[in-house]
Amino acid sequence: MAAVRDSREMAAENPAVELAKSHLVQPWPYAGSIGAEARTLVTSGDGVYLIDGDGKKLIDGPAGMWCINVGHRREELARVMYEQAMELSYNTPWYTMNAPSAELSRRIAEYAPGDLNHVFYTTGGSSAVETALRFMQFYNNVRGRPEKKQILSRGGAYHGSTYLSASLNGRPRDRDWMDAADDLVVKLSSPDPFRRPKGMSAEAFCDFLVDEFRDTVKAVGAQNIGCFVGEPIQASGGVIIAPAGYLKRIRDICRENDILYVSDEVVTGFGRLGHVFASEELFDIEPDMITFAKGVTSGYFPLGGVVISERLLKDLNRSNHPDAMFGHGLTYTSHPVGCAVALKNLDLLEGGILDHARAVAPYFQQRLKTLEDLPLVGEVRGAGLMACVECVADRESKDPLQLDKDVGKRIDQHCHELGLLVRPLINMCVMSPPLVITKDQIDHLVAILREGISRTMDDLRKEGVWQG
Known part of the structure; x- marks a missing residue:
C-alpha cells in the first residue's frame, strides 16, 4: 500500500496521543491493541469541518457519529448549555422533575x-x-x-x-x-x-x-x-x-x-x-x-x-x-442540561436547517452516485443526507471480502490526507455530513472521495490483489 501517514504519527508531538496509548480504552478495540491505541486526534471543529492534531482541516463526512446535525461550534447550543447549568445543573428524576424535560416532551410528541x-x-x-x-x-x-x-x-x-x-x-x-x-x-x-x-x-x-x-x-x-x-x-x-x-x-x-x-x-x-x-x-x-x-x-x-x-x-x-x-x-x-440543549437544537432545525437539508439532499445523492463509474464501486445508495459507497471485488460476484476486508479503511486514510474524514465499514464508506453542508462543500467532498478511491485502486493493483 502506498505510504499514508498514520494518525499516530500525525500528532505524535501531542501529549494526548501518548496518554491515550497508556491509559485510554477506545470503543470497539481489538484484543491485540486494547489499551495501547491512539486514534486520529481531533482538536476542534467549525461548521462541517474538523481540525486534526496535525492542523489539517477535514470535512466531517460522518458528522461525528451521524449526530452533528446542526454543525460544529454552534454558539447558541453552547450558550444554552452554560445558562441551564448555571440555573439547574441536575435533579434526581426519581422524585423530582425539571421544566426543560417536560417542554421537550411536548414538542417531541407534536412531531x-x-x-x-x-x-x-x-x-x-x-x-x-x-x-x-x-x-x-x-x-x-x-x-x-x-x-x-x-x-x-x-x-x-x-x-x-x-x-x-x-x-x-x-x-x-x-x-x-x-x-x-x-x-x-x-x-x-x-x-x-x-x-x-x-x-x-x-x-x-x-x-x-x-x-x-x-x-x-x-x-x-x-x-x-x-x-x-x-x-x-x-x-x-x-x-x-x-x-x-x-x-x-x-x-x-x-x-x-x-x-x-x-x-x-x-x-x-x-x-x-x-x-x-x-x-x-x-x-x-x-x-x-x-x-x-x-x-x-x-x-x-x-x-x-x-x-x-x-x-x-x-x-x-x-x-x-x-x-x-x-x-x-x-x-x-x-437531564435538564441535555433537554435544554435539545429544545434549542429543535429551534435551529425548525428555523431553516430542516428546509436546507431537504433542499440539498437530492444534490448530495446525485453527486455521490457519479462514483459508480469507478470499477471498485459496486453501488452508491442513500436517502436524505446519508449514503453508502459499497466497494466490491467485482460487480458480478458482489463479493467484498475477496478484495480486502479493510478497503474502506484504506480509502479513509487517503481521504484523510486529502481533507475528508470518512466512516469506513469493512468494504464500505459511509457519508452522513452535518445538515448545514452546502452544494460547494458537497462537490468538494465527492471530489476527495473519488480521488481517495482512485488511489486505493492504484494501491490494490500494485499489490496484485485486484486487477479491476
Whole structure:
C-alpha cells in the first residue's frame, strides 16, 4: 500500500496521543491493541469541518457519529448549555422533575406520528433501545402474558452496545467474540436489495421478505413475540434501504398479531432524512414506539429517549396490577442540561436547517452516485443526507471480502490526507455530513472521495490483489 501517514504519527508531538496509548480504552478495540491505541486526534471543529492534531482541516463526512446535525461550534447550543447549568445543573428524576424535560416532551410528541404522546429519556441510542425492550417486557408481564417476549430483528441491523440492544445486532463481526441474549432474539434476513438473489426483482424480493416475516411469526407463535425492532434505514449496516412498501407491510403484520413495532430512529431522526421523524413522513408507518438519540442534541450533550404510544399506557392503566412498577431508570434520565440543549437544537432545525437539508439532499445523492463509474464501486445508495459507497471485488460476484476486508479503511486514510474524514465499514464508506453542508462543500467532498478511491485502486493493483 502506498505510504499514508498514520494518525499516530500525525500528532505524535501531542501529549494526548501518548496518554491515550497508556491509559485510554477506545470503543470497539481489538484484543491485540486494547489499551495501547491512539486514534486520529481531533482538536476542534467549525461548521462541517474538523481540525486534526496535525492542523489539517477535514470535512466531517460522518458528522461525528451521524449526530452533528446542526454543525460544529454552534454558539447558541453552547450558550444554552452554560445558562441551564448555571440555573439547574441536575435533579434526581426519581422524585423530582425539571421544566426543560417536560417542554421537550411536548414538542417531541407534536412531531411523533399517531398517538405517540409520551417520552422516556435516556442517555443515548443504546439505552433508548434497551428501554423500549424492557418496556415491552414490563407491558406483557402486567398484561398477564409473560411468554410474549421474543424480539424480531434483522440481518444488517445495529441497535446498540448494551447487552439486550446489542443482542439484536446483525452486522458481520459485531458479535464474533461477544455474548448475547440469543434465546430472546429471532433474526430475519437483511432487507438489502443490492444483495438480493440474482435475477430476483425488487418487488419479488419485497414479497420474499414479507413472506419470511409472516412465516416466522407463524413458526414462533404470535403469542410468544413481543416486538419487532427495525431502523427505517439500516444505518451502520451500510445505509440499507428496504424495497418500497416493505416497512408498511411489516407494520400491518405486527398489528394483526399484536406485536409491538419499535421504529429505531436513533440515526434517521432529527433531520438526517429531512424530518424530525421519518417513520410516518417517509415510510407511512405509525409505530408503537420510536427510539431516538444522536441528532436530538446534535451531539452536543448525551441524550436519547423513547416515544411511547398512548394506547400502551392506557392498557397498563386498565390492568389488574395498578401497583406494578416499571423498575427502570437512569441517573441522567431527563437531564435538564441535555433537554435544554435539545429544545434549542429543535429551534435551529425548525428555523431553516430542516428546509436546507431537504433542499440539498437530492444534490448530495446525485453527486455521490457519479462514483459508480469507478470499477471498485459496486453501488452508491442513500436517502436524505446519508449514503453508502459499497466497494466490491467485482460487480458480478458482489463479493467484498475477496478484495480486502479493510478497503474502506484504506480509502479513509487517503481521504484523510486529502481533507475528508470518512466512516469506513469493512468494504464500505459511509457519508452522513452535518445538515448545514452546502452544494460547494458537497462537490468538494465527492471530489476527495473519488480521488481517495482512485488511489486505493492504484494501491490494490500494485499489490496484485485486484486487477479491476
